[in-house]
Amino acid sequence: MNILGIESSGLVASAAIVNGEKLVAEYTMNNKKTHSQTLLPMIEEIVSAAGMDICDMDYIAVSRGPGSFTGLRIGSATAKGLGLAVNKPLVEVPTLEALAWNLNGCENMLICPIMDARRGEVYTGVYESVRNGEGYMLKQRMEETAEPLATLVEFLNGQGCPVIFNGDGVAVHADYIRQNMKVPFSFASRTAMLQRASSVAELGAIYAAEGRSVSAAEHAPVYLRVSQAEREREKNV
């Protein structure tokens, strides 16, 4: 089973291919160029370098959000166009869970991805890596949400166990974390810090095996936030 993973929810553009046995290819760029220009050429590059055709993919796994609204839509529209053209299903992988997957295997601590959501908030969720046969799986300890970092830190302090953080929110909020965390904490290494399509693809493979796929037409990003216009309208009504 071949799975193409697509990730463009934040600063990173990333594409990866996994099959039943291994990570076949991964291409990750974090160099400011717009996802609109880089993402599809990256997919083309790894598919052809792997000696494959896009038709060989059984599923297209896409990082489904939260994240940058525009970034998410570039990944989604790319996945939807591919799915339409080769008539293959999509797997919607929660972006925060895929970030936590970068740290899968970190035992006896909470895994906490934080993405900068602006307006004083982070997109976050809390996960735990637990043994599953000879490997590991993720257990969700707090549902993904957009909330003030202070609320999250309070929650984590109340859990009474060490925490490891990753995500682009770390660079923005490291000082606050250092000053306010009362339980032991650490930050992920650079290779595990930001979004990677290999995590999206590997989680996508697990989801697909569980039958959790959608048609390309059905898929839309999950933003965890309404648009500003809707927010203001709700306020005024």
Next chain:
Amino acid sequence: MIENSEEKDIYILGIESSCDETAAAVVKNGREVLSNVIYSQIALHTLYGGVVPEIASRKHIEKINQVVQAALDEAGKTLDDIDAIGVTYGPGLVGALLVGVAEAKAIAYAAKKPLVGVHHIEGHIAANYIEHKELEPPYLCLVVSGGHSHLVVVRDYDKYEIVGRTHDDAAGEAFDKVARAIGLGYPGGPKVDRAAKQGRSDAVAFPRANIADCPYDFSFSGLKSAVLNYLNSCKMKQGLDGNEIYSRKTDNPDFDGNELVDPENSVTVADVAASFQQAVVDVLVSHTVAAAKDFGFKTVAIAGGVASNSALREGMKKACEKNGIELCYPSPVFCTDNAAMIGCAAYYEYISGTRHGLDLNAVPNLKLGER
């Protein structure tokens, strides 16, 4: 048009998402529309009095595959039958454009088809080819929509020269702003058009702007201000203040424009709409005819959302007849944003060799004829 049976037919899948319509179409040989699917979001944006870019982008991503699939199905074609994918890559709302561009690129790559990026305004102009099989460049085209007011010399299918442009508001923008001020709501163009049918176009004297040294250019902000000032002076005369009087009927679908703006002189909302519309039409028509005469064109086309305005069509028809000019305009469905026009424009770009790479980006301020 007689088709050469020796030559292979060319089928283009067109995709358009530059504003608030998600659209896809299949077009044969640049002139024959096999399908033209439009998912309009207008009702949604009406709640906000105009297009909300983030909401438009979200709707595009929800509907794009259904719209593309419906266009293929209605045409009785599959991607295998398609020769190239044409897509609008500017100008427009960047977030909205990106959905169509990313979708089109992914389809082009996965289906192994050439990709042709299209300028949105080229698309509007090309809409004229659909119903006027005899129309061929060179000709003069007036492009008027919510975002554009251009007089364009179409030298060839892929060669455009802008000879007139607006110095401030686009014509359609002026319609939207005036519609809001007289309580007609969004979208302004069709609503002003309808109300104006019950009004007197000579009820209020509004200015017609001409710009010194630029005889083909437009300016609509002075006209818009004149309408707003007129409305305010009417309110003051009646001892009213605020926006209440003309805005309370915005949501009423039965609103017919009979409300009095100036009771003393029996001027109604419909009269204001008709007088404003006439001022816009007079300027558009006179500048277009002047340019056609000066450049020696015997054929004039109009395109864009405002090209479906009934007063503009009437005014342009009369003026062209009087001056011995052939006039073309598309049916209303091809005036509003649609993908059939993108398929037409893409066909001519395709046969002239235009190809775009998988790194094609959306260009929100893409200039006509500068590619």
